[in-house]
Amino acid sequence: MFGSKTLSVANNDVIMAPMNRIDSKAPACLLLALVLAACAPSGPDIRPDQQTRDPDRLAERGRYVDAAQAWLELAEEQPARAVEARIAAARQWLAAGRPDEARALVADLRLERLAPDLDFEVALLGAEIALAERDFTTAGRILSLPRDQVPESLRSRFDALNERLAEANPNSPAARVEALAEALREPEFRPEMALALLLELPLETLRNLQSEHENRPALAPWLDLAVSARARLIDDPELQRALAEWRQRHGLEAEVADDLYRWIAAWRQTLPMPESVAVLLPGDGPLARAGEVLREGLLAGWLQMPRDRRPRLDFHYLDNEPDAAVGAWFEARERGTDFVIGPLARNQVGALLALPDLTVPTLLLNRPVEDGALPAPDRPIAMLALPPEEEAELAAVRALVNEFDRAVVVAQQSDFGRRVADHFGETFRLGGGQVIARTEYAAGEFDHTETLEALLEIDRSRERIARLEQVLGSDVASEPRRRTDFDLVFLAARGGDGRQIMPQLRFLGVEPRPVYATSDIWPGGNVGGDLDGIQLPVAPWMLQEGEPARQRLRAERLYPGLVGDPTLSELHALGRDALALVPWMSMMKRDPMLYLAGNVGRLRLANGIVLERDLPWARIEDGRPVRYEPAPAD
Structure with a gap:
């Protein structure tokens, strides 16, 4: 169905305004009019707070239920403000101690496609409701978003809610550190106890704890352990190396690191x-x-x-x-x-x-x-x-790290080539680099000499020699030279084209300038020496x-x-x-x-x-990509 096939493996008091005293010397007609008015049917009693439906004024008076209802009425009357009004209504229901009504509004709002700031404001309301009901797991999940991903207008509220959570939650990071300090006093303390208390915490939180408690030397090795393990939690080779280095820093036996690795491996299997x-x-x-x-x-x-x-x-x-x-x-x-x-x-x-x-x-x-x-x-x-564009960005970053700041670009004449070349150029320029020349070639052609000579300005060099010979009236013993004002070449090309272009670049004297590309340059298998020397980011799977x-x-x-x-x-x-x-x-x-x-x-x-x-950085050698860590100037 739907284009798919499936296979399974409190009441308010009424306040009356006092009547003014009638002057006994008033004219008789006025007295008669007043008597007749008194005999007429009376109108409804009007409470002062009913004279306005301003929800903010109602909230200021502590009438949160009335304020919530006023916001909901406003949402009906002004559809353009409906989302903001319903958010405000949910907040007033919460202030009134009626979380069920607030939760219902939040649930409805979560079903709508909201702007990111409004969407996160609704999420914060969910955290407030969870805190009110001491559901620290839900509140923690919502408030665990990294602060730099929180809209700036909501950061102060986000921080305040996190402070409330830390004060109320018995499993807050601060509480875990104190539990660790208590455990260290016990003779049966083992290093795994520190991990059991701290390993679930985000790395930034652990580093902050490490900084906050640097004056408590008894905690230092165990906070260091938690940071070391968390930083490489799902990377086995790096995790084992980090545990070994931690063990050496603190003068512990070699088997301690092995025991900790086995404990972490078992802990990972307990994740739902x-x-x-x-x-x-x-x-x-x-x-x-x-x-x-x-x-x-x-x-x-x-x-x-x-x-x-x-x-x-x-x-x-x-x-x-x-x-x-x-x-x-x-x-x-x-x-x-x-x-x-x-x-x-x-x-x-x-x-x-x-x-x-x-x-x-x-x-x-x-x-x-x-x-x-x-x-x-x-x-x-x-x-x-x-996406290949991601690899182009990584290549640009690698070039900048290697202190290259001037590049020439060769791109396939296609949507792929333009997208990849554009992303390389944008990232390179953002880091202070400059693409000084760019050319496109037609895919499938064998000879790209003319295009590459124009890019490298060899054709201009040849023209200069010709003009000089014309002026002198005789041949000049000179060879055309390529431009020298670039640090690297970037190829936005696929494998078949690359096997034609790279030898021609080599022939035109590009080396020793490095040639960068994306992994699309390698068509798989052993391609001989045509692509040798090209540097590229590549998936570990392909190494x-x-x-x-x-x-x-x-x-x-x-x-x-x-x-x-x-x-x-x-x-x-x-x-x-x-x-x-x-x-x-x-x-x-x-x-x-x-x-x-x-x-x-x-x-x-x-x-x-x-x-x-x-991705790891690689170079094609003997027709295959191999891991490569070049010297800074390479």
Whole structure:
């Protein structure tokens, strides 16, 4: 249905105004008029607070119920102010001690598509309601958003609510530190106790605690332990290295680090895992093969899980209609699914994000066409994608780190080439660099010499020689020279084109200037020496060493179609990482520094919505990408 197929593995007193005394000397007609008026039927008694329906004045008088009702009336009368009025009404219901009415308004507002600031203001109301009912878990979840992601106009209120939470919550960070200090006095204290108390806290919180308690030397080693472990919590090689370094800093036995690593590994397995996960994949059309590969990656990751941790996977196969994912998402929710992965198609991602009630945690496998469609970070939504523009930005950052500030760009004459070149240029210029020249080439052509000579100004050099010969009237023994005013070349090209362009750049004397590209430059397999020397960011999955590389080799034996096709191979890795992210997504939303060392890169929710990829730097050697850490001037 809906374009998809499913497969399962207190009352107020009345105050009367006093009557004025009647002057006995008043004229008789006036007295008669007053007597007649007294005999007439009386009008309704009017309370002073009913003379105005100004909700702010009602609230000032402590009449919070009346203020809430006045705000709701205002919402009906002025639709343009309805959202703000309902938010204010919810706040007055809360002030009146009637959280049920406030909660109902908040629930209705959460179903609407609000501007980010209003959306977060509603979320803060939810935190206030939770605090009023001593639901510290819910309040903590809402108030755990990194402060720099909070709209500036709401930060003072956000801070005040966090202070209230810390004072009221027996499990607040401050309370945990005092519990640690108490535990240290016990003879049976073990290092694992420090982790049990502190490891759940965001890294920034732990670092703040470390700074606040630096004058308490007894706490120092254990706060240091918590910071060291949390910083690399889901990165096994780095975690083991960090624990070993912590052990050495504090003069402890080697086995202490090993014991702590095993404890953390066991603790990670206690994180809640959903019972069922709905997966929305393309069932036909141009993305059908991508859907198959993603499914294989998800199943491979599922099989690597302990049996008691494996969720039920329900696969929904979508047609190409933009609203197909919407129908499948509602169907999955009706079935009681706990988590949704997908869809993959960008137009279907946008349609799903347009829903006002995305309440089931959802990991989208692409980004919407319009970046402005991103939801507020407190929503249970994240996005994981592999856009080449992201790699172009990483290449620009690497160039700036290496103190390169002048680049020339060669871009494929296509939407892909322009997008990648634009993102490189924007990031490079933002960091102080300058793109001094840019050219485009026609894809599929063999000889790009003329285009590249113009970029490198070799043609101008040749023209200067010709003019000189004309002036002198004789041949001049001189060779055309390329320009020397650039630090690097950036290629916005795909593999087949790259194999033609790189040798020609080499022939034209670009080296020793480095050539940067995105991973699209490598078509997979061993491509001989054509691409050797190109530097690029690449997924750990595509490297020749490390655990992700070993996993790739095993996957290629099981699925031969992955061999020689980096795009499909990375989609397989994406499926594995998508499932690995499921138990960590809520924690990553609370901690933008927490990263997963995945197959497609280090993944972290820096802005609470989009999973950023940090990729290792590589160089193509002997036809394959290998990890490469160049000297600063390289």
